[in-house]
Amino acid sequence: MDRVGIISAMKIEIEKVFDFMDVVDRVFVAGNEYFLGSIHGKEVVLVCGGVGKVNAASTTQILISVFDVDCVINTGIAGSMKDEVKICDVVISTDVSHHDVREDQLKSCYPNEQFFVADEKLLNIAKNVSEKEIDQDSNYHIGRIVSGESFINDSSKKEDIINRLSPYCVEMEASAIGHVCHINKTPFLIIRSISDNANEEAEISYDLFEKKAAYQSANLLLGIIKKV
Numbered sequence: 636m637d638r639v640g641i642i643s644a645m646k647i648e649i650e651k652v653f654d655f656m657d658v659v660d661r662v663f664v665a666g667n668e669y670f671l672g673s674i675h676g677k678e679v680v681l682v683c684g685g686v687g688k689v690n691a692a693s694t695t696q697i698l699i700s701v702f703d704v705d706c707v708i709n710t711g712i713a714g715s716m717k718d719e720v721k722i723c724d725v726v727i728s729t730d731v732s733h734h735d736v737r738e739d740q741l742k743s744c745y746p747n748e749q750f751f752v753a754d755e756k757l758l759n760i761a762k763n764v765s766e767k768e769i770d771q772d773s774n775y776h777i778g779r780i781v782s783g784e785s786f787i788n789d790s791s792k793k794e795d796i797i798n799r800l801s802p803y804c805v806e807m808e809a810s811a812i813g814h815v816c817h818i819n820k821t822p823f824l825i826i827r828s829i830s831d832n833a834n835e836e837a838e839i840s841y842d843l844f845e846k847k848a849a850y851q852s853a854n855l856l857l858g859i860i861k862k863v
Contacts, residue, residue, distance in 0.1 A: 651857070688784060688811035704821070706824075710827075714805045728758075730751060731810045773851065793805075809827070826859075
C-alpha cells in the first residue's frame, strides 16, 4: 500500500494526525482541502471531509479517483452501542453498515450488500498496534460499526439499532466510506473512539470527551501508519 488516504469528519479528529504530517502540497477539490505529504515516511493524503454519509462518500471517492490512494483509513469518534464499550475506548471495524436503510433495500439494490467488510491486513495491523498504543485506562474492541444521518441521543432508537444490527458503536460516516471503498475494490478500515453512550446524556458526554476520544483514535491511526 504505497499511498494511504486518511479521512475524518471534523478537524478535531485529525488535529493530532496533522501535527505528525510533513505537508508538501494542498489541493482543493469539491470544496475540501486535501493535504498531500507523508507521515512516518509513508505517503498519505489527508482530508477533513465533513459530517454525514454524503460528505463521506464524496470525499472517499475523490481520494480514490483523484489521488489514487491504495487504501482508506477513517479516524474519529462515535457513540457506544454495548455496555462493555466505555467512554474513550476504541472500536476497530470488522464491517460497517447503514442503520437507516432497510435490510431488504441494501440486499436488493446495487451493490447488493448489507455489510461492507474491512480489510483483513489493516485490521490485523490495528489489533497489534492497539496492544501498545491504547491508553492504559481504556480498552479496544473489534466489531461492527453502523452509520446513519443523525446523532443518536435516544435510548429507544439505540435499542432498535442494537436489536437489528448488534453494533459496537454508531456514528455518521463509516458505512458510506466502506460502501464506496467496496464498489472501488479499495481496502479500508474504520477506527472510532467513544465520546458518548448514544443515549439522552450523549450531548453532554460528547462535549466533555470529544477531544480526548478524537486523540485516542488518532493516536492509534498514527501507529498503524508506521506498520502499513
